[in-house]
Each structure stands twice: as C-alpha cells, then as structure tokens.
Amino acid sequence: MTDVKELDDFRKQHRKKALKETLTGYAIISPWLIGFFFLTVGPVLVSLYLSFTDYNILSSPNWIGLENYRNILTNDTRFIQALRVTLKFVFISVPLRLSFALLLALLFKKERKGNRIFTTIYYIPSVIGGSVAISVVWRQLFNLNGAVNGFLEMIGLSPVSWLGNPNAALSILILLSLWQFGSPMLIFLAGLRQIPQEFYEAASVDGANKFQQFFKITLPILTPIIFFNLVMQLIGGFMTFNQAFLITKGGPLDGTLFYAVYLYEVAFEFLRMGYAAAMAWILLVIIAIITLILFATQKYWVHYGEE
Amino acid sequence: MNEKKRNRITNIIWYVFVIGFSFIMVYPIVWMIASSFMTDGEIFANPTNLIPETIIWQNYPDGWAGFGRVGFDTFFKNSLIITSIAVVGNTLSASLVAYGFARLNFKFKKVLFACLMGTVMLPGQMTLIPQYIMFNSIGWVNTFYPLTVPAFLGGGPFFIFLLIQFIRGIPRELDEAAIIDGCSTFGVYRRIIFPLMKPALITVCIFAFMWTWDDFLGPLIYLTNTNLHTVTLGLRNFMDAVSGTSWGPLLAMSTLSLAPQLILYAFFQKHLVQGIATTGLK
Numbered sequence: 001m002t003d004v005k006e007l008d009d010f011r012k013q014h015r016k017k018a019l020k021e022t023l024t025g026y027a028i029i030s031p032w033l034i035g036f037f038f039l040t041v042g043p044v045l046v047s048l049y050l051s052f053t054d055y056n057i058l059s060s061p062n063w064i065g066l067e068n069y070r071n072i073l074t075n076d077t078r079f080i081q082a083l084r085v086t087l088k089f090v091f092i093s094v095p096l097r098l099s100f101a102l103l104l105a106l107l108f109k110k111e112r113k114g115n116r117i118f119t120t121i122y123y124i125p126s127v128i129g130g131s132v133a134i135s136v137v138w139r140q141l142f143n144l145n146g147a148v149n150g151f152l153e154m155i156g157l158s159p160v161s162w163l164g165n166p167n168a169a170l171s172i173l174i175l176l177s178l179w180q181f182g183s184p185m186l187i188f189l190a191g192l193r194q195i196p197q198e199f200y201e202a203a204s205v206d207g208a209n210k211f212q213q214f215f216k217i218t219l220p221i222l223t224p225i226i227f228f229n230l231v232m233q234l235i236g237g238f239m240t241f242n243q244a245f246l247i248t249k250g251g252p253l254d255g256t257l258f259y260a261v262y263l264y265e266v267a268f269e270f271l272r273m274g275y276a277a278a279m280a281w282i283l284l285v286i287i288a289i290i291t292l293i294l295f296a297t298q299k300y301w302v303h304y305g306e307e
Numbered sequence: 308m309n310e311k312k313r314n315r316i317t318n319i320i321w322y323v324f325v326i327g328f329s330f331i332m333v334y335p336i337v338w339m340i341a342s343s344f345m346t347d348g349e350i351f352a353n354p355t356n357l358i359p360e361t362i363i364w365q366n367y368p369d370g371w372a373g374f375g376r377v378g379f380d381t382f383f384k385n386s387l388i389i390t391s392i393a394v395v396g397n398t399l400s401a402s403l404v405a406y407g408f409a410r411l412n413f414k415f416k417k418v419l420f421a422c423l424m425g426t427v428m429l430p431g432q433m434t435l436i437p438q439y440i441m442f443n444s445i446g447w448v449n450t451f452y453p454l455t456v457p458a459f460l461g462g463g464p465f466f467i468f469l470l471i472q473f474i475r476g477i478p479r480e481l482d483e484a485a486i487i488d489g490c491s492t493f494g495v496y497r498r499i500i501f502p503l504m505k506p507a508l509i510t511v512c513i514f515a516f517m518w519t520w521d522d523f524l525g526p527l528i529y530l531t532n533t534n535l536h537t538v539t540l541g542l543r544n545f546m547d548a549v550s551g552t553s554w555g556p557l558l559a560m561s562t563l564s565l566a567p568q569l570i571l572y573a574f575f576q577k578h579l580v581q582g583i584a585t586t587g588l589k
Contacts, residue, residue, distance in 0.1 A: 024492050025413025031400040032423065032467065035460025040426055043437035050436065057440070112321065120576050121329045124336065127572050127579070131521050132539045133561035136546050137339045140554060143354075147338060150355040179332070186583045232427070239430050242523050246543060263432055268528060273436050280432045287430060 051278035056271045068278035079279070081254050082262040083286075089170060089258065090237035093177040098229060101184035102222070106214075108185075109192045119186065126182030134176070135246035139163070142172045166255020169248045173256055176243055184229050191225045192218065220303045227302045231291055238287055259283060336565075343367075343559040350554050363555075367563070370556030373541065374548045377533045379560055382541035389454050389526075389537060390519045396458030397466055397515040398508055404461050405470030406496045410482060427464045439528055453529045454522070458515070466511045469582055473507035474500060510582040513575050517568050538564045 026033065051068055053061035072079050108115050128134055141147045142162035149159035162168045203213050241260035248256040267276035337357055342350050343366055344359045371379045408420055442453040461467060482495050490498060526537045542564055549557055
C-alpha cells in the first residue's frame with residue numbers, strides 16, 4: 001500500500017513540477033502570446049466579421065452577408081485590374097530576381113580577393129530599396145528628362161515616357177524590385193558554400209563538365225532554398241505597397257494599381273473598411289492557393305537530402 | 308602554364324564584370340548624393356552627370372526648413388523617438404521570447420512555435436484594418452503608440468527565430484550551472500543568456516532600427532498630424548509639394564533620410580549579412 005501512495009505522491013509532484021514549468025514558460029513568452037492574440041488572431045477574426053458588413057468607421061457595422069464578396073468579384077473592374085497588375089508584377093519580378101540572385105551568388109562562390117566588398121556593395125539596394133528616398137530618386141531617374149533617358153539618348157535611342165505609359169511604369173517598378181536581389185543572393189551564397197567540394201571532385205573524375213555539374217549537383221542541392229525563397233517572395237510580392245504608392249501612385253490609367261495600393265485606397269480614402277476586409281480575405285485565399293500549388297509541385301523539382 | 312594563363316584571363320573578366328556591375332548597383336545612390344550638391348539648373352542640364360561643377364550646400368538648409376510650417380528637424384526628432392523605442396522593445400521582448408522557445412518546456416510548445424513561424428506567411432493586409440480600428444477606438448491614432456507598443460510584444464518571427472538559432476549554440480551546461488547556483492528561470496535569461504547573445508542582439512538592433520526608420524505605411528495610417536510626422540512621411544509630402552520645381556532640396560533631404568541606414572550598414576554589414584544567411588529569411 002505504501003508503494004502505491006508513494007508513487008501517487010511522486011506523480012503529483014511531477015505533475016506539479018510540469019504545471020510550474022508550463023506556467024513559467026508561458027510567462028516568459030507572454031509578450032509574444034499577448035501580441036499573437038491581440039495583434040494577429042483577434043484582428044484576423046475581426047477582419048472576417050467585418051468582411052460581411054458595410055463598416056465605414058463613422059457608423060456601426062451592418063451585416064450584409066456576402067454582398068462585399070459578390071461586388072468585388074463581379075462588379076468591380078478596378079479590383080480585376082489590381083489583381084491583373086499584381087499577378088503580372090509578382091510573376092515577372094520574383095522569378096527574375098531569384099534567377100539573378102542565383103547567377104550572382106555563383107559568381108561569388110569561388111574565393112577571390114574582394115568577394116566581401118562586392119557582395120557588400122550588391123546588398124546595399126536591399127537595405128534601402130523600399131525607402132521613400134529611393135522612390136524620390138526613382139521618380140527623378142525615370143523622369144522624361146531624367147538620367148535613364150539621358151543614357152538612352154547617348155546610345156542613340158529615343159527617350160521613353162516611363163511614368164506616362166502603364167507598361168513602362170510597371171517595368172520601372174519591376175526594375176526597382178530586381179535591383180534588390182541582395183538578400184536571396186546572400187542566402188544562396190550561404191547554401192552554395194555548404195556544398196562539399198568532394199561532390200565536384202567526384203563529378204569531374206567522372207568527366208562531368210561545369211554545366212553538367214551545375215545542373216546535376218549545384219541546382220538540385222539548392223532547390224529547397226530556392227523553393228522556400230520562392231514562396232516567401234511571392235507572398236511579399238503580393239503585399240508590395242510603397243513603391244507603387246509613391247513612384248507611380250497606382251497610375252497611369254491604373255497601370256500600377258497594386259492590390260495593396262487599391263486596398264489602402266478603399267480602406268483609408270473611401271473608408272470602406274468592410275469592403276477592404278473582404279479584399280484582404282480574397283488576397284489571403286489567392287496567396288494560399290498559389291502556395292498550395294507550389295507545395296504540390298515540390299515533389300517534381302525540390303530535392304530534400306536523404307538523411 | 309596554359310592553365311595558369313586561362314585562370315588569369317577568367318580572373319580579369321570576373322573583376323571587369325563585377326566592378327562594372329557595382330557601378331550600376333550604386334549609380335542611383337551616388338546620383339542622389341551628387342545631385343544634392345547641385346543647383347536645379349545643373350541637375351536638369353545634364354541629368355546623368357555625377358560630378359557637381361561647384362559643391363553647393365544651400366540645398367541642405369533649404370530642404371531642412373521643409374515646406375509649410377513644419378521642418379525636417381521635427382520629422383527627424385519624431386523618427387528618432389519612434390525608432391529608439393521600437394529598437395529597445397524588439398530587442399528585449401524578442402530575446403525573452405526566443406529564450407522561452409529555445410530553453411524551456413511547456414505545453415503546446417510545438418503548436419505555438421508553428422503559430423509563430425506561420426505568421427511569417429500571413430499578409431500584413433489581413434491585420435491592417437482591424438488593428439487600425441482597434442487603435443482608433445482606444446484613441447491611439449495620432450500618437451506614437453501604434454508604432455512602438457507592438458515592438459514590445461515579441462518583435463516578430465524574424466527576430467525571434469534569429470535569436471532562437473543563436474541560443475541553441477550556447478552550451479546548456481551554463482544554464483544548469485546557474486540553476487544549481489540558485490538562479491531562477493528568469494535569472495538564467497538575465498545573467499547568462501542575454502549577455503551571451505550580444506552579437507545576435509546587435510543584429511536585431513540594426514535590423515529593427517532600419518525597418519522602423521524606413522516604415523512608411525504605419526506612419527501614413529496612424530499619424531495625420533504634421534507635427535507628429537516621421538522623416539518618411541515628411542519626405543513623401545515634400546515630394547508631392549515640390550515635385551518638378553526644387554529637386555535639389557528634395558534630394559538633399561532624401562540623402563539625409565538614408566544617412567543613418569547607410570552609416571549603420573557600413574559599420575555593421577557583417578552582422579546583417581550573417582543575420583540574413585543564418586535565418587534564410589527576408
């Protein structure tokens with residue numbers, strides 16, 4: 001009998017200790033827990049509720065069911081335009097930026113004098129590229145009589161109205177995003193440096209040339225990193241706001257009306273909070289679908305090491 | 308011998324390309340700085356030029372005075388206040404939370420960690436509107452609170468993850484020794500982990516500084532009173548006010564607004580590069 005009692009006491013003590021541990025743990029992570037519930041989970045739920053209302057800040061929300069969603073999807077040409085422009089921007093700029101980052105990372109794979117200095121320089125645009133100051137500079141560089149047209153004239157081409165034509169305006173925003181390839185480049189470089197040299201030695205003994213080595217060794221090993229960056233940058237791309245809002249102001253002719261810019265207009269200029277909340281939910285669904293498709297394609301091209 | 312010669316040629320091609328490309332990469336920044344020392348006439352006469360005929364400082368005081376009644380002294384002061392508070396908040400709260408996830412055991416830890424990392428993928432637009440409504444209803448619009456208080460609530464997955472990775476490299480024996488010596492759980496954080504995390508904390512400080520300093524959407528939504536505007540907002544309004552007329556002062560203020568970030572990057576680029584490489588995020 002005493003044995004059972006002892007065991008029972010031991011269990012109780014153990015449970016008490018576990019409870020204490022859990023409470024201490026929650027106390028330590030409490031800043032994040034509070035933030036998670038009040039700044040993330042709560043707002044996400046509120047936004048779901050608002051998306052079924054006509055809330056406009058000035059008067060209290062009225063339940064209107066699926067009205068917002070129906071209007072957005074069937075009745076809003078600017079929404080379709082915003083979606084079209086954003087998809088175009090994301091699907092051009094993200095693959096371009098990642099390929100660019102990979103190419104330049106390959107350039108720095110071999111240790112050479114000055115590697116550090118050049119990677120440091122190439123990363124500068126990523127540090128400041130999203131700032132208002134760079135938007136000011138971009139507007140001026142791509143002005144009708146700005147520096148870029150100056151260079152074009154130097155090589156005998158005619159100047160382009162970068163800010164006056166929807167496609168040209170979108171292309172200077174893509175260029176700005178391309179300019180900031182520094183982060184993926186550093187991530188790829190860190191991945192490249194981890195590939196054991198023996199792999200390449202073995203391959204060259206087998207007679208594989210540089211191209212074969214790249215496609216058979218380097219690229220497959222990097223695919224998990226490429227995949228992760230692709231997902232993260234696609235999500236980031238859908239949220240692009242500053243550049244389109246500042247440089248082209250969504251124009252001309254809504255040619256750079258990015259999703260985030262339109263959502264901002266609807267919410268904070270027209271004060272249609274319910275409508276904007278519904279737009280945010282549609283954005284989440286679109287991003288989720290694209291992410292899921294990417295995850296589904298993983299098994300065809302992403303190689304995780306067999307460990 | 309042949310091999311050596313070929314190597315030398317590839318080396319030369321490499322340097323030519325890499326240096327040429329560096330020029331393209333920094334051209335917009337150099338152009339901005341150079342033009343901030345030119346008159347408007349000079350900027351427009353030869354827009355590709357990078358060397359001012361004579362260095363003109365007048366753009367700086369002209370820009371600093373701003374437009375309307377509020378000058379850039381106010382904008383810089385506001386940005387500095389918001390940024391310093393946010394840096395302290397991010398560093399303290401992210402390090403504490405990272406310590407909890409890296410070292411302590413509690414129920415639902417795995418689920419909560421998945422939630423933490425999941426928020427990386429949540430578009431900011433999802434929370435933007437309800438957060439605005441919440442802060443508006445408690446009277447925080449036109450105060451610095453919406454831009455500073457969230458920094459004390461964990462500081463975001465990027466910082467927490469970066470610090471977790473770092474803490475994992477600190478030997479657990481140190482914690483255990485401290486506990487035997489009578490340290491509490493919080494004491495281990497304060498006396499052992501926090502001091503040892505210094506290199507990673509510097510990285511967090513720098514990133515937090517740069518991102519808060521750079522933030523545009525937050526101030527745009529929450530600060531409508533010109534006296535509270537940050538540098539980013541001031542610059543945006545300056546751009547809209549003078550666009551096409553006085554580029555010199557505008558570019559001078561653009562240069563000044565980037566100066567803190569560029570200087571920090573110059574001194575701490577090693578920390579930033581490591582931070583990017585170890586988390587694989589951003």
